Amino acid sequence: MLVSLSILLLLAGAVFFLAGTLGLLRFPDVYTRLHALTKADNLGLGLIVLGLMLQADSLAAAGKLLFIWLLLLAASATAGQLVASWAQGKGIKPWRG
Amino acid sequence: MQSLYYSLILFLLLTLVAGLWRIRRGPTAADRMLAAQLFGTTATAILLLLAEASTAPALHDVALVLALLAAITVTAFTRRVRGLRSADLGLVDATAGKDAPVGEADGEDSARSRKPLGACAGERREGLARDASPDPASDLASGLSSGSANGSANSAAGGGHAG
Amino acid sequence: MNSVLVFALAGVGLILLGLHALLVQRHLLRKVLAFNVISSGIFLILAGLARRAPGAEPDPVPQAMVLTGIVVAVAATALALAMIQALRTATGRTRLDDDGED
Amino acid sequence: MAWLNLLPLAIDLVLALTLLWLAWRALSSPDLFRAVVLFIALGLVLGLVWVRLDAVDIALAEIALGAGVTGALLLAALAKLQPGATDSAEPASAAEFAAALEGDPDTPRPALAERAATGTAPIALGSTLDERPVGAAAGTAPIALRWLIALLLIPPCIGLGLVVWRLWVPAPGLTDLVAARLDESGVTYPVTAVLLNFRGYDTLLELAVLLLALIGVWSLSPAPHLDDAEPEPALAALSRLLAPLMILVAAYLVWIGAQAPGGAFQAGSVLGAAGVLLRLSGWRLSPRATGWPLRLALVLGVAVFAFIGLAVIGLGQPLLGYPAGWAKPAILAIELAATLSIGTILAALFIGGRP
Numbered sequence: 001m002l003v004s005l006s007i008l009l010l011l012a013g014a015v016f017f018l019a020g021t022l023g024l025l026r027f028p029d030v031y032t033r034l035h036a037l038t039k040a041d042n043l044g045l046g047l048i049v050l051g052l053m054l055q056a057d058s059l060a061a062a063g064k065l066l067f068i069w070l071l072l073l074a075a076s077a078t079a080g081q082l083v084a085s086w087a088q089g090k091g092i093k094p095w096r097g
Numbered sequence: 098m099q100s101l102y103y104s105l106i107l108f109l110l111l112t113l114v115a116g117l118w119r120i121r122r123g124p125t126a127a128d129r130m131l132a133a134q135l136f137g138t139t140a141t142a143i144l145l146l147l148a149e150a151s152t153a154p155a156l157h158d159v160a161l162v163l164a165l166l167a168a169i170t171v172t173a174f175t176r177r178v179r180g181l182r183s184a185d186l187g188l189v190d191a192t193a194g195k196d197a198p199v200g201e202a203d204g205e206d207s208a209r210s211r212k213p214l215g216a217c218a219g220e221r222r223e224g225l226a227r228d229a230s231p232d233p234a235s236d237l238a239s240g241l242s243s244g245s246a247n248g249s250a251n252s253a254a255g256g257g258h259a260g
Numbered sequence: 261m262n263s264v265l266v267f268a269l270a271g272v273g274l275i276l277l278g279l280h281a282l283l284v285q286r287h288l289l290r291k292v293l294a295f296n297v298i299s300s301g302i303f304l305i306l307a308g309l310a311r312r313a314p315g316a317e318p319d320p321v322p323q324a325m326v327l328t329g330i331v332v333a334v335a336a337t338a339l340a341l342a343m344i345q346a347l348r349t350a351t352g353r354t355r356l357d358d359d360g361e362d
Numbered sequence: 363m364a365w366l367n368l369l370p371l372a373i374d375l376v377l378a379l380t381l382l383w384l385a386w387r388a389l390s391s392p393d394l395f396r397a398v399v400l401f402i403a404l405g406l407v408l409g410l411v412w413v414r415l416d417a418v419d420i421a422l423a424e425i426a427l428g429a430g431v432t433g434a435l436l437l438a439a440l441a442k443l444q445p446g447a448t449d450s451a452e453p454a455s456a457a458e459f460a461a462a463l464e465g466d467p468d469t470p471r472p473a474l475a476e477r478a479a480t481g482t483a484p485i486a487l488g489s490t491l492d493e494r495p496v497g498a499a500a501g502t503a504p505i506a507l508r509w510l511i512a513l514l515l516i517p518p519c520i521g522l523g524l525v526v527w528r529l530w531v532p533a534p535g536l537t538d539l540v541a542a543r544l545d546e547s548g549v550t551y552p553v554t555a556v557l558l559n560f561r562g563y564d565t566l567l568e569l570a571v572l573l574l575a576l577i578g579v580w581s582l583s584p585a586p587h588l589d590d591a592e593p594e595p596a597l598a599a600l601s602r603l604l605a606p607l608m609i610l611v612a613a614y615l616v617w618i619g620a621q622a623p624g625g626a627f628q629a630g631s632v633l634g635a636a637g638v639l640l641r642l643s644g645w646r647l648s649p650r651a652t653g654w655p656l657r658l659a660l661v662l663g664v665a666v667f668a669f670i671g672l673a674v675i676g677l678g679q680p681l682l683g684y685p686a687g688w689a690k691p692a693i694l695a696i697e698l699a700a701t702l703s704i705g706t707i708l709a710a711l712f713i714g715g716r717p
Contacts, residue, residue, distance in 0.1 A: 017108075020135070021112040021113075024116050030125055042138060045142050065145065071164040071165055072137060075164065077596075078599070104369060107369060123396070129395065140406060155623045158623065170434060265530055267414070274382065276515055277385045278389070279519075280389075286502060286503070293398075294389055300385075307420060312529075318416045320536070320540050321560075323417050324565075328627060332568055332571050335575035335576070337435065341439040345439065
């Protein structure tokens with residue numbers, strides 16, 4: 001039961017990674033690509049972390065996994081904001097329609 | 098279970114490699130940096146799965162270090178690379194076409210990135226970045242944007258406040 | 261076909277690419293990148309050689325050498341970059357040209 | 363289970379091909395910024411390769427350096443090499459600019475040169491950087507020469523490949539020798555034992571090389587003028603959150619190095635990355651600390667290492683031969699000092715120039 005739930009979470013995470021990469025490749029401008037990366041990929045990582053936490057040997061190991069995910073959330077959110085404001089400062093226009 | 102982990106790792110690795118294509122294509126410097134950002138997340142997931150697949154808990158430490166440092170390169174980019182010339186912001190191909198015969202090495206690249214990108218019709222309009230010095234650069238920018246329908250509106254809107 | 265051997269041969273490939281760029285490229289920053297690629301290739305061969313015995317523990321001696329080598333390579337890169345900047349301050353150039361007058 | 367054997371091999375093949383592709387593109391891309399970003403990606407792929415080679419220590423160092431120091435170093439250098447970059451150490455003079463343009467006989471740009479003379483040239487175009495995209499001949503050797511060099515390089519590299527191939531007899535190397543004497547080393551992790559005990563003199567000299575590189579950088583120029591804008595609120599918050607965590611993780615890596623992957627070089631790399639992040643978010647050392655306290659931190663690793671190495675001679679041991687029972691505290695002291703020094707040296711290398 002726990003194992004199949006874990007597998008399900010891992011597979012769902014992989015799907016979100018695929019979505020993130022597709023967004024990075026196909027979205028029209030830097031701002032939309034930022035959305036794809038910082039949201040889809042971090043959600044995918046969160047699902048994979050959750051799937052792995054279900055199989056962790058100890059509470060400490062599970063906590064470490066969660067900690068890694070929270071770190072990356074903070075890093076990605078900040079990096080996304082920095083890149084977006086950099087692009088705006090450079091006068092890169094957002095895509096409209 | 099083992100083969101599931103390895104399949105997932107291979108899958109994530111392939112999405113990572115596909116994402117690296119964005120570094121090559123740009124068109125703006127920010128797009129290239131996004132690929133570095135992609136690395137932080139995807140490589141962390143790969144490391145965590147590898148740790149589980151090969152029962153090497155030490156890999157959690159590697160993933161921890163990667164997660165901790167994932168933002169530094171992008172930060173360095175936004176804090177340091179400010180006065181980049183427009184060539185680095187994605188206008189390199191256009192200047193090549195204007196100034197001189199294109200060499201074989203960049204000819205391949207420029208031809209590729211100037212191609213309309215199929216489904217993403219809006220792709221051609223981006224990268225009209227202005228340099229730190231607005232007025233001499235703007236004639237360059239407007240010259241470039243003439244390729245797209247809305248080019249003139251674009252450069253008029255974004256004219257004065259760059260840098 | 262062993263995956264460790266794959267990486268060692270990829271290391272040889274990196275050395276080839278790096279040497280070629282080191283000789284062909286004129287911009288000094290590119291030469292620094294080429295130098296780093298060469299050292300990565302050498303590290304790959306060394307770390308591959310540490311894993312020759314299948315299934316056994318890897319040989320710690322080459323691993324320790326590569327570990328310190330990586331840190332030293334970064335320091336050498338920083339020194340090279342500082343020297344490029346000094347060269348540019350002195351001569352205004354960042355490239356090595358065959359036909360450079362100055 | 364054929365699957366189970368084929369999948370890892372497929373992963374390794376993808377990694378190796380990505381490595382070669384990235385190296386090729388990084389070294390031949392016409393755009394210097396793209397080359398640097400590709401090179402940063404190459405470093406991170408290498409980190410995954412080290413993991414696949416069971417070299418977790420190297421992976422730790424590579425990822426810490428690749429994500430934390432090398433990328434920032436290269437991007438900052440690239441920005442400083444821009445002719446008119448706002449944060450360059452010295453603004454390029456108009457005369458220098460014109461001279462640089464004159465140096466390229468194949469690109470007549472009278473209008474631009476004129477504008478350069480009046481000091482209003484768009485730094486967008488010609489530059490002392492080679493990225494005038496005017497054909498391959500500008501940035502590289504002539505095409506015939508390039509092919510000649512490539513052809514000349516292939517035989518020695520095939521030879522090197524053959525040597526690697528022939529060396530591929532299963533051999534344990536020094537694994538058994540290290541394992542046999544691990545008990546005397548004071549630590550239970552072989553790589554740390556090699557670094558700080560069996561080949562301690564090597565590590566001592568590596569630390570000295572790091573210091574030497576920094577002395578080289580300091581001797582070239584004074585510290586660049588700081589005109590960093592205030593950091594964005596998000597960046598300030600991130601550095602307040604992450605910098606203490608990095609120091610904590612560095613301490614953790616030193617401690618765990620005695621029995622698992624980790625140690626002074628990895629921890630020092632993380633510490634250096636913390637310095638880079640702090641510097642990027644506008645933090646600077648107070649002038650009182652840039653004098654002897656900074657220099658003490660820089661030389662502490664070499665000093666403690668050399669002092670312990672020499673002191674044991676007084677106890678009748680050979681150079682760097684720790685007396686029985688004292689190996690563990692000696693190694694810990696050296697590692698702590700070395701971590702501090704490596705981190706400080708890396709951060710100082712990123713900042714560049716003597717304070």
